[in-house]
Amino acid sequence: MTSVTEAAPVAADDTVPNQAPGKKSRFFPGLVFGLTFALLLSDYMSRQVLAAVFPLLKAEWGLTDTELGTLNSVVALAVGLLAVPLSVLGDRFGRARAIVGMATLWSLATLASAWASNYGELLVARIIVGVGEAAYGSIGLAVVFLVFKPHLRSTLSGAFLGGGAFGSVIGVALGGVIAMRFGWRHAFIVMGVIGLVLAVIYAFTITEKKLRDHAIPDAAAKLEPTTKKLMTKARFKTLFSTPAVVMAYLGSGLQLFMTGTLLAWLPSFFNRTYGMTPDRAGKVAALFLLLLGVGMIGTGIISDRVSKVVTVRKWTTSIVYSIVSLIFLVAAFSFGPCALQLTLLAVGAFFVSGPAGPAGAMVAALTTPSIRATAFATLALANNVLGLALGPIVTGRIADSIGLADALRLVPWVGLLAITALVIGWRTHHSSLAKLGLAPDVRRVKGEIR
Template sequence: MNLHAADPRADHHDGYLVSQPQAWFAFAMTFALMLFDYIDRQVIVSLFPHLKTAWALSDKQLGALVSVISIVVAVGGLPVALLADRYSRVKSIVVMATVWSLATISCMFTRNYGQLFTARAIVGVGETGYGSVGAALIASLFPKRLRATLMGAFFAAASVGSVLGVLLGGVIAARWGWQAAFGVVGIPGLVLALLYVFVPDYKTVAMAAGGTQVRQPAGTLLQRVAGALTSSRTLWWTCLGAAFQLIVVSTIWAWLPSYLNRYHGTPPDRAAMQAALVVLCGALGAFVWGVVADVVAARRQRNRLIAVAVLAVVTLLVFMTAFGTAMPANQQFLLIAFGGFLMTCTVAPASSVVFDVVHPGVRSTGAAVLSLFQNLFGLAIGPFVGGAMSDAWGLQTALAVMPIFGVVAAGCFLLAARSYEAELKRVSNVSIDAAPTAAPAAVASA
């Protein structure tokens, strides 16, 4: 893809759309918001023991408090991303961050399960489309050769945020009660939302071949968007594969603290800290496997999809061994941590593949399709189905069985690899330009 920078200081040789300081400022801000997105989303996991005691909730009800956010994000992601693609990615992110931060703070004032469930759903409304819009912005400002690496770093923020959310929730609840945890983690997002207005954006890209008019009749625009998305088999197989692997990830994230508490007698705050270490391994894995994907793709592009298919199967074997066989607690925890490092192997490569094969004019929308699958068929299923299986057969059995979805994920990635390289060529000549930025001169020239 040819990237034409509007700023004469931008580095044309390495393919940055704006100057490198502007690009890295955008990445830092987008990473920070992703961090607090998942702090706000996952803080409740470490509060499960407190909520179960306070309101006599079932595991299915507790899992629903996590799954509802993913369902709302999945339902609203496409329209939000479509608006962001056609108007402004930066302004959309500012609004989203403000809404989810305020909704998180409101959770501390709830007095029953229904109120908390509603507040969590509103958190999901704010988070709708953020990951896809933010990822599309990063993918467009930086060179293509860094795409999987940057996606790995960006989505690692989800794992790091989950770690901090679980840690902070456990520590704060132990000292000041579970309600206080929501207030503490919700405030920083408001500050970041105000600062995000200084992030550079890229101009809306015309959907018509060789066209310059980006404001088209709604019917024509929707037809072009639908055509750009439905014509890619690689996109759909990649989305399915990413979703099935995230069933494994979300199950471990949601239920590991409870598993450690129930089966090893670990106090809730310590269980939260141990589970956080596993999630942190996932953050490292998301970055490492993104780098690996870029390295193996240098020889042949389809290798990135083959690599993640293999890693998904290895993840299954590790978790089935950890939860399905008898072993000392310390040895089991090390094996679970290794599985945590492996299980995020698909996050960065899947996003990179989607950005590679969709038209630049619908990058946020293409990422929203991926997000829809990841949230509705991945993140939403893991905690809820895992909780239902736990109610029926016990939590240890549920954690041993749920990773089987990794085999299905591997099959989907192998099918995506068959059409990936051919579809890369279809959008290789579409160019994009930098939009005027509100960033102060100090940021632009730093």
Template sequence: MDMHALTAKKADADSYLFGPRQAWFAFAMTIALMMVDYIDRQVIVSLFPHLKEAWGLSDKQLGALVSVVSVTVALAALPIALFADRGSRVKSIVVMATTWSLATISCMFTRNYSQLLAARAVVGLGEAGYGAVGSALIASHFPARMRGALLAGFFAAASVGSVMGVMLGGLIAARWGWQAAFGVVGIPGLVLALVYSKVRDYRTVDLTPRLDRATRSTGSVVRAIVQALTRSRTMLWVCIGGSAQLIVVSAVWAWLPSYLNRVHGMAPDRAAISAAMVVLSGAVGSVVWGALIDRAGRRRPRAKLLAMAFLCIASLAVLVTAFGAPRFGIAMTAQAQFLLVILGGFLMTCTVGPVSAVVIDVIHPGIRATGASVLALFQNLFGLAAGPFIAGILSDAWTLEQALTAMPLFAVVAGWAFLRASRSYEPDLERVGQTLKEEQAALEPPAANSALA
């Protein structure tokens, strides 16, 4: 029997790939870099008031500084994940972290909007593929029963990083200027990139001839993705649902500091700290909901998708009430309104971990990073990139308050998509399990030949 198959089988069962110590070291390092990733990505949002004052930018231009990172992440994630799947996950991550850290530091030397936009695009180029490759590495180190909660924790680190990025950006800018914020947050990623080389990688999984042909080039992968989305309805609907919910999350995270500054008259540094509380509630929520959704699916897997649909609609109701209370004639103090926003932040990240776990469940183990990159492409291009930009356009046309009242309506699309995914999830799980059994049987030598040997 092929040793790669044995390794994959062991990792997919109920044991660690190399042991708990190696697994938890890989998990800790991958989470630490995820935090730095989002510190560098989100530091810009607390600098919006400073940039608006310094360069006279519109809300659409400000939103583009957030969205351009997600656009380059989406476009570059697939080839990077493809290389990582067939090459080295650890080396790929070291190169990624070094690139995005240097690009973040370069932002402090920009002198106009075009230069800053270009530097932010390179930040996204470095971050491309990290979520997909990191989640594949974690999933392979740990038992299958732990994946949902661990991946929720991994992606919750993005929320924690966003909290730190928003807070640090506001505090550093108030004391040393907005340029200094980029320099300070860019350095830790370089240090962690050096240490990450000590993480133990899993062996590249041997592919069947069909999968090998499908992953030889980006073009062949694109064709394979179209076929995968056509064959796996679960993957298609989860990609749509996860992206739609991230439109809500990214819009709130990007524009809340400016909302508190403009609508409630908070100073930029205080607004950044208050907004960070909402992002932190999202970090906690992603872990809590990841664990509860895992538990909900123990007896019947499709219950995970149904729970996500319900929570998306709940986040919609809370956030629309919070931002739209004055326009709806609802008497509410500023404190009560902010508490509702915190509750909405806790609810709206409910899908962050579970969607990745569901996609990994319905993808072949040999192309997990590539499969996860499909989700990353959808989430970055149609979720994280779309949210801040659409909200910026609506803010220029209406007001920021009206824009944030309207953005949670995308949760309706998310809830509907997860309901559709719930119908195909269990059949897709059975299909993947059957495929793995057939490939495992094909790798085992015939009984007669074994006896002669």
């Protein structure tokens, strides 16, 4: 019997060879990704449709920007706080069943939002939406990783996280159109119905048995203890056992501070600064959120390609993405309404979430497969509490004091904290792998350790 730290070194991110295959369908992994991705779209459609109706709620109920930001942030806060405990339950009792249950809950809560008669009732409904969505990102990504080879992880993670931006695009654009034509309550109804339909389809298509039959084990499986007595202790030990994995959590979460701000406040920014109507502001904001989602996928693909031989480049690409987004977002909000501002904002939006994909890949490389949903939940905790929850509410609080445009000139500087965390993760990458017995290949490629 060996503990995690006593395990013999194995190469990180490699598929375990000589695994006896079961009866598999080559189409099933794509089906898993497609349906899980579709539910992710529903997740963020239900979450971000609120941003499209901010101007209408502000006018109807006389809400402050802090109150509006809170309605957005409580979802992300609930996701962050509950992601770990609910993911533990998902790991233990079945990830496919957990996904169906979560989708049903957030969809019903979204429908309930349509019948809110005051701010308090809507706030409660939004909290329940967050409870339903809490573990979806972590469990859904763990399910996707289960049926794909490890070398695709940055791409899959970036694509999966990009789905959040695409869902936001649909939620903001479609929600804005529906709200202007039929009222803001109908926007919530449409999003809730879509989620319920997808939950039913998932329940009849993806099962625990099918997932087990198509699972592709990876090298980190060798970190699993050989006895049940050590299993729980060793699994949870890997969640925080190395500096690199902790910095992956922090770097990703702090970088998503600005992502959360853009998701929540871009429609209001175009409404107030450019004088657009709510539906037009939603459509224009959706274009930038779409670019943000494409950036998540594109940056993930780049990271996978440049780090296929030299794993540490996942960190260096993340650092570059953070620096580029900081420069362009600071520059964009330094200008008034003009074409140059929109161009700079577009570049900043493309790169702002770039570290999210590589962070997911590094967390997977530094934790055991059986606890991976919980590891992703820990990453989700950082992403939501430090980023997606804190960004909108802090920006709203500042906007109440100095205006939204001026607030957006200040908040991108949080990126400096993200860059610092990512640099520390880069410097401790090899020592962290060695600590877990996942020693990197000592051969060199143009002076770099693989």
